[in-house]
Amino acid sequence: MTRARSSRSILPGFGLSLGFTLAYLGLIVLVPLSAAFLRTAGMSWHDFVAAVASPRVIAAYRLSFGASLAAGFVNMVFGLIVAWVLVRYSFPGKRIVDALVDLPFALPTAVAGIALTSLYSPNGWIGRWLAPLGIRVAFTWTGVFIALTFIGLPFVVRTVQPVLQELEPEIEEAASTLGANRRQTVIRILLPELLPSLLTGFALAFARALGEYGSVVFISGNMPMKTEIVPLLIITKLEQYDYRGATAIAVVMLVSSFVLLLLINLLQKWSRRFHTI
């Protein structure tokens, strides 16, 4: 476009704004992040494997990835239900409920952590009803799962909600006219249409849960091999002055996050293509 190309000469400030952006991005984000990769590059392969694949670290990966997957899955199911209810139905207090969905984004993670621990500890408001049934939540795998579910809650709701809002009622009317009952319409028409955004929300919640620290450390009990998440293990290694070990695990987590980020970008492209048709 000729107009856009000429913009370079008409509007001022390109050099200043881009220069500042790149300098600030470099200093705050890129240089420190590269420090982690360069530090690990100085390790021998043998040391690296020993640091990232010891039994204690493997147990932490298993807990972090497993609980994050489970939490992401629960959020996918309930996030869809919440988004559906918020878009399609009306009930008193709907606007407040809608605003409340963002609470896990706004509430500091340490506050969420101590609040959840207090609720689910054996004498807490919820824990005291579960204790007689033999269900322990605080200081177990379930506690980690509960905290990660809390932290990932808004993602699926907020990715599915706009798609559901823009969905044309015509496609459901057409399905109904052609003889589909409501269940068939939901399963064959609506769910496939919502699938890309559901998966995007799931991946976002999963990625957030993998790195989460504050809301988990209080409720998890932090027992090595049992309830020790990967971010906590990184902190433990740092406190023992094992900088190389901490950095090696951090690099494994960073690479996982970047792969997830790539996947999320691809999913979003897919979902956008779905909706321009």
Place this chain on the structure above:
Amino acid sequence: MAPAVPAPHATRPPFGARPARSELPRATRDPAWARWALTGAALAFLAFFLVLPLVVVFAQAFSKGGAYFLAAIREPDALAAIRLTLLTVAIVVPANVVFGIAAAWAIAKFRFPGKSLLTTLIDLPFAVSPVISGLVYVLVFGAQGWLGPWLIAHNIRIIFAVPGIVLATAFVTFPFVARELIPLMQAQGTDEEYSAVTLGANGWQTFWRVTLPNIRWGLFYGVILCNARAMGEFGAVSVVSGHIRGETNTMPLHVEILYNEYNIAGAFAVASLLALLAIATLVIKSIVEWRQTRTA
């Protein structure tokens, strides 16, 4: 009261705008039992995961009475933590606002190669675990880090001191303002700025008189989100702070210390201030969103 003939598509309002359920066409209406079951499931899920944790914060904060609550938040270490949190926010938020505006101006108003890569890199801190965000600064500025020996020789402390806390917070809140402004300024285009420049305004006049009034709500929204995260950041700050009471403890770190000392009521008293901040953030966010849909 459903209309016999469906209205033409162009005049049909979106779902949210429909006045009442009874006017929804039959085909998009769920049976009553499904409506009740789904609404019940959604509200129960949200009550357990959102409402109860929020309520328990305030219940615990006042569990030993109002006097204890006031004493807990007026104690010198708590006040020092509040001051440090406010100081951090006072540095980080303006820095990220200037960055966000500069990045959005460059990305939205000009064309250059590598733009989508730059946009992805700006979002990068969201993909990084808070703990790792703190760790990378230790690797640069810590005693064993790149600049460690030089900093020690010149007696400059960054890690386990306030500058480290500010840097780690800046990293974690880095994308908030930029990612609100970039899509907004892209959607607004450059026509108004062209007119201003053509009529003789210089760059700063164009920015202050034309661009800034256009983006003020988006900017405000970004600042609110950035502020909430900056005040509440825990993991990243925990790694770089050193946890020195009264000196390098922010409010979330102070909450952790009190909690680990089994001063539960005290921990929740300070936590309730942070929870109030979260509620205020959500209220302001809803108002700004409501305004935006109104003006749109």
